[in-house]
Amino acid sequence: MKAERIPEKTTGAPPGRRRDAGRSRELLLDAATELFAERGFERTTTRDIGERAGVDAALIARYFGGKTQLYIAVMQADSGDNAPADLLDEDRQRALLGRTPHRGPGPVVRAALVPHDDPVVQDASREQLYARLVTPLSERFAREGVPKPQLRAEVAVAAFTGILLARGSGALTELAAADPDELLDVVRDLLDAAAAPG
Amino acid sequence: MKAERIPEKTTGAPPGRRRDAGRSRELLLDAATELFAERGFERTTTRDIGERAGVDAALIARYFGGKTQLYIAVMQADSGDNAPADLLDEDRQRALLGRTPHRGPGPVVRAALVPHDDPVVQDASREQLYARLVTPLSERFAREGVPKPQLRAEVAVAAFTGILLARGSGALTELAAADPDELLDVVRDLLDAAAAPG
DNA sequence: CTCCTAAGTCATCAATTGATGTCATCGAAT
DNA sequence: ATTCGATGACATCAATTGATGACTTAGGAG
Numbered sequence: 062m063k064a065e066r067i068p069e070k071t072t073g074a075p076p077g078r079r080r081d082a083g084r085s086r087e088l089l090l091d092a093a094t095e096l097f098a099e100r101g102f103e104r105t106t107t108r109d110i111g112e113r114a115g116v117d118a119a120l121i122a123r124y125f126g127g128k129t130q131l132y133i134a135v136m137q138a139d140s141g142d143n144a145p146a147d148l149l150d151e152d153r154q155r156a157l158l159g160r161t162p163h164r165g166p167g168p169v170v171r172a173a174l175v176p177h178d179d180p181v182v183q184d185a186s187r188e189q190l191y192a193r194l195v196t197p198l199s200e201r202f203a204r205e206g207v208p209k210p211q212l213r214a215e216v217a218v219a220a221f222t223g224i225l226l227a228r229g230s231g232a233l234t235e236l237a238a239a240d241p242d243e244l245l246d247v248v249r250d251l252l253d254a255a256a257a258p259g
Numbered sequence: 260m261k262a263e264r265i266p267e268k269t270t271g272a273p274p275g276r277r278r279d280a281g282r283s284r285e286l287l288l289d290a291a292t293e294l295f296a297e298r299g300f301e302r303t304t305t306r307d308i309g310e311r312a313g314v315d316a317a318l319i320a321r322y323f324g325g326k327t328q329l330y331i332a333v334m335q336a337d338s339g340d341n342a343p344a345d346l347l348d349e350d351r352q353r354a355l356l357g358r359t360p361h362r363g364p365g366p367v368v369r370a371a372l373v374p375h376d377d378p379v380v381q382d383a384s385r386e387q388l389y390a391r392l393v394t395p396l397s398e399r400f401a402r403e404g405v406p407k408p409q410l411r412a413e414v415a416v417a418a419f420t421g422i423l424l425a426r427g428s429g430a431l432t433e434l435a436a437a438d439p440d441e442l443l444d445v446v447r448d449l450l451d452a453a454a455a456p457g
Numbered sequence: 458c459t460c461c462t463a464a465g466t467c468a469t470c471a472a473t474t475g476a477t478g479t480c481a482t483c484g485a486a487t
Numbered sequence: 488a489t490t491c492g493a494t495g496a497c498a499t500c501a502a503t504t505g506a507t508g509a510c511t512t513a514g515g516a517g
Contacts, residue, residue: 080484085495106474119478119495172430174428212434213445220418224421230371233371251452253452255448317467317506
């Protein structure tokens with residue numbers, strides 16, 4: 062699996078050094094991000110991550126401290142580029158729905174439905190989840206005078222996450238295969254309804 | 260489920276026989292039903308099941324053939340009392356939402372979001388899922404002239420299952436603690452929206 | 458009461474998995 | 488070229504978990 066045979070020796074800047082801790086770290090982080098999104102934390106083994114990254118799995122412990130801390134690192138990276146997100150914004154919906162058909166929700170969103178063993182991780186992801194999705198939506202509902210803003214926000218997040226998870230799981234065939242824009246129409250109907258009681 | 264007592268050695272009375280294969284089988288089945296709903300298949304160990312049932316875990320292999328077949332038995336029992344269910348019916352929603360606060364979806368519904376390792380189990384639960392929930396809803400949509408009936412039905416099931424899962428996971432506090440009837444109002448808004456294209 | 462089968466208990470196995478330690482090797486600085 | 492710290496490969500450990508088989512015992516048949 063050491064297929065990463067990049068330019069042997071280029072100029073001064075070494076983009077393809079055979080030994081590069083930073084690069085190995087990145088490869089592990091990327092592989093873990095994918096696998097955690099596809100299968101979740103429990104069903105992803107460190108050996109799987111190492112194999113997909115093309116890096117020895119033992120380096121997970123060295124560079125991150127362990128599988129759990131690697132998950133936290135993935136979560137932090139995921140949080141980095143996603144600021145507080147309005148779940149009712151169409152662009153945001155499209156971004157969360159994602160382009161890749163066979164991939165579940167990211168670590169933070171996933172935390173809404175699948176609790177984590179380690180309470181530290183659970184609290185951290187929950188905090189992110191509320192900060193980035195639930196609370197903004199709840200405040201928006203409150204601003205608009207929607208009756209039970211907090212509950213409605215949580216229900217909307219749960220429903221949306223369920224759709225993401227189902228799309229990744231493949232159990233619901235048409236949902237898994239649906240074109241993103243086509244799916245977006247239906248999802249918008251659902252989420253708009255959360256904002257419009259009665 | 261049957262709320263039978265735990266065997267008491269002191270009573271030599273017939274109803275609490277100390278050795279009763281049928282009873283032990285039932286106890287294991289009930290305990291497994293609870294635990295699978297609470298934690299899902301993977302995170303439930305045979306030892307957990309045995310402990311909650313008050314029965315030696317080794318009997319799982321004897322009476323069911325193994326953990327996987329026990330799951331199938333739970334699924335069959337779950338399918339038994341639930342005929343094809345209209346997800347838009349309020350009583351049905353209430354039944355699926357359940358009374359017990361801290362409990363996730365049953366094995367069949369759960370299969371919509373969490374794929375199973377064993378393809379045999381996956382197919383069986385998927386078949387049940389479609390027969391009992393997706394297809395009836397899809398046909399109803401088609402009957403009512405809703406545009407993309409199949410996709411809308413799958414999205415509705417995914418959203419509803421997400422809510423069930425979130426309620427069981429406890430990550431979304433207000434959703435987990437909400438009164439069933441209160442929650443039902445919000446859920447109805449969502450599901451009705453699936454039937455009414457924007 | 459005596460037996461004998463079904464029921465239950467227990468020890469243990471094999472596979473998986475996360476983690477750790479050791480050792481070889483690369484590669485940059487001198 | 489030499490050296491030495493950083494990097495990675497590999498073997499292995501300990502814990503978990505599903506499963507199996509041998510042994511013990513209850514409890515009804517005769």
